[in-house]
Amino acid sequence: MNRTTAAVAAMIGASLAGEASAEALKKVPPALNPGKAYVLVEYPLQRNPIKFPGSRTYIPLMDGLVLARYDTELRDVRGLGKAKARALPKGASPVEPFRNRPVAAVPPSRMMLLELEPDTWVVQGWGTTSFSLGSYTFTLEPGTVTDLGVVSSAADWAQGEGPAKAGDVIAAAFLGPFAKRPKVAPARVSFRPRTTQDMPIPAGIPSDRVKPVQFTPGAEFGNYLGGLVNRIEGVNARLKAGTGETPSAPPQK
Amino acid sequence: MRTSVLVSASLGWLLVATPASATLIYFHKPDTPAETVTSDHGRCAELAAGVRAPRHQIYTPDIYSAAAVAFFSGLFGSRERRLLAENVMRTCMADRGYRRVEASRDLEKELRDLPKDDRLQRLLTLSGTAEPDGKVLTP
Numbered sequence: 381m382n383r384t385t386a387a388v389a390a391m392i393g394a395s396l397a398g399e400a401s402a403e404a405l406k407k408v409p410p411a412l413n414p415g416k417a418y419v420l421v422e423y424p425l426q427r428n429p430i431k432f433p434g435s436r437t438y439i440p441l442m443d444g445l446v447l448a449r450y451d452t453e454l455r456d457v458r459g460l461g462k463a464k465a466r467a468l469p470k471g472a473s474p475v476e477p478f479r480n481r482p483v484a485a486v487p488p489s490r491m492m493l494l495e496l497e498p499d500t501w502v503v504q505g506w507g508t509t510s511f512s513l514g515s516y517t518f519t520l521e522p523g524t525v526t527d528l529g530v531v532s533s534a535a536d537w538a539q540g541e542g543p544a545k546a547g548d549v550i551a552a553a554f555l556g557p558f559a560k561r562p563k564v565a566p567a568r569v570s571f572r573p574r575t576t577q578d579m580p581i582p583a584g585i586p587s588d589r590v591k592p593v594q595f596t597p598g599a600e601f602g603n604y605l606g607g608l609v610n611r612i613e614g615v616n617a618r619l620k621a622g623t624g625e626t627p628s629a630p631p632q633k
Numbered sequence: 634m635r636t637s638v639l640v641s642a643s644l645g646w647l648l649v650a651t652p653a654s655a656t657l658i659y660f661h662k663p664d665t666p667a668e669t670v671t672s673d674h675g676r677c678a679e680l681a682a683g684v685r686a687p688r689h690q691i692y693t694p695d696i697y698s699a700a701a702v703a704f705f706s707g708l709f710g711s712r713e714r715r716l717l718a719e720n721v722m723r724t725c726m727a728d729r730g731y732r733r734v735e736a737s738r739d740l741e742k743e744l745r746d747l748p749k750d751d752r753l754q755r756l757l758t759l760s761g762t763a764e765p766d767g768k769v770l771t772p
Contacts, residue, residue, distance in 0.1 A: 512680055513728050538723070539771035561712075564720055603683030609721050615728045619772050 402473075404481040405493045408584035417520030419494040420590070421445065421528040422579050425487070438488050443507030444478030445531060445569070447494075450502035450517050450599060457504065461602040472497075475504065475604070484582050489530075491579050498522040502599045506533050508607025509567040515612045516595035525590045527581070529573045536568040536614035566607075568614030571595070657741045658770065660722075660731040665761035674757075677725035684721060686714035727772035734765040 412418065425438035450456075451463035458474040459467030468474055476496060483493040502517045504510060520526055535543070544552075544562035552559040573592060574581075581590055603609050611618070662670070687710070691702045723733065736744070740759075744752055759766060 510680075510683075513725060538727075561716060564717065566720070566724060603680040603721070606683060606685035608684075608717060608724065609680050610724055611728055615724050616772070619727060 402476045402497070403495045404479040405483055405495055406481055407483060408493065408582050409495075410584075412523055412525070412586070412589060413495070414523040415498075416495050417498040417522055418525040418585075419447070419496060419520065419528060420491065420525055420581065420585075421494075422489050422491045422530045422574065424489050424530060424532055427488070441480050441490055443533070443567070444480070444492075445503060445528075446478055446505040446507075446605065447476040447496070447501050448504040448601075448604075449474040449497070449499045450601070452500055452517065455599070456601045457502070457604060458499075460604055476501075478507075484579060486579050489579050491582065493525075493582070493585075496520055502601065503569070503612060504601070505605045505607075506567040506569050508605050510601075510603045510605040510607065510609050511569075511612040512601055512603050512609045513611040513615065514597065515599045515601075516597055517599045518593050518595055523589065525585055526593050527574060527590055528593050529571050530578055531569060531571050533567045533569045534614075534617075535565040536610055536616045537563075537565045538616045539620060541565065564608065565616075566610035566614075568610055568617055569612055657736040657744065658733050659736060659756055659767075660726045660760055661734045661765040661769075662729070662731045662761060663763055663765075667757050667761060670757050670760045673726065673729045673731070674760075677722050677729075680725055681718040681721040684714055684717045686710035686717075723772075731760070732765070732772055733770040735768040735770055737767045740766045 423441055423444060425441065428436050428439050449458040449468065451458050451466055454463040454466060456463035460474065476494065479492075480490075481492065482490040484491040498520050500517055500519050503515045518526065518528075537543075541563045548560065548562055552562065571593075581587065660674075691699075693699050693702070726733075744755060747755060
């Protein structure tokens with residue numbers, strides 16, 4: 381058996397074992413799969429600050445939430461770090477990366493519908509920022525749609541730092557890697573429940589199956605995204621607000 | 634212009650490896666036992682070790698160009714990785730209540746003259762003293 385055949389066989393085996401990879405659905409399924417769990421999340425688009433004729437009104441989504449299956453006992457992402465001993469079946473990934481495949485798009489927002497495995501999940505990160513210092517877990521029940529609400533992100537700049545100035549950007553364009561490196565900031569994320577001002581839940585999703593998310597704070601894990609780390613609410617945002625010692629808490633409903 | 638270098642004993646970013654003009658910056662939290670400092674440093678260093686430099690690839694049929702690109706990509710890739718790792722250490726230690734302190738000239742000289750192991754111990758002790766020895770910076 382060559383390597384390609386073996387990989388295909390592993391994928392088929394994983395799907396037969398009920399651990400098929402997650403999927404970002406482009407349309408609402410005719411019926412919810414009772415063996416799967418669904419997540420609904422809305423991303424508001426940022427307005428484009430450049431107002432040249434013909435330029436986009438909104439900036440396209442580049443990054444989004446990265447979700448991962450979480451082991452609450454071993455306190456790590458399943459199959460990684462401290463939870464390495466409790467790996468998922470071969471071929472199943474514990475991580476659901478962001479995929480820009482909206483189920484509904486109404487400017488200025490995009491709504492994603494994810495089909496995932498029922499389990500305890502954690503908000504692992506946003507883009508390449510890992511919320512290893514403190515994040516939220518939530519449980520996905522089979523046959524239900526968990527509404528994460530509306531999520532938005534911001535750069536969590538340290539005190540006295542901020543985005544690069546226009547002069548620095550121009551210098552970087554000319555000098556390339558020899559230019560002074562601009563400061564970097566990890567991302568932070570906030571959730572808020574859906575209101576009547578936001579996108580409605582797509583038609584075809586039975587309303588009795590939709591339930592708002594119940595976040596549990598305090599999840600920690602390793603840095604598996606290879607980028608910066610942060611607390612989901614933002615370490616620097618908390619320091620700036622003068623609440624440096626308050627524990628990680630979910631957003632107010 | 635003097636550059637700043639964050640010192641993390643756990644990561645092995647020691648004074649000896651920094652340029653002569655570099656300013657020594659260490660993390661400080663008042664009245665913290667050495668075991669706690671070691672544990673906090675260890676956890677943050679673990680997260681910083683997870684940083685990967687972004688890969689830049691340019692395809693060219695010319696072997697000399699490919700070699701030059703690979704050389705510079707590796708060179709600037711490690712700089713990128715080091716800067717990201719420093720940011721991880723800074724955010725992680727700030728989350729644990731540590732402040733960054735720019736070491737005084739005397740302390741800097743003292744540390745430079747110490748053997749590697751003693752320097753490590755001195756840095757761990759310094760991180761938990763009642764008062765910082767140097768200028769306190771923003772977190």
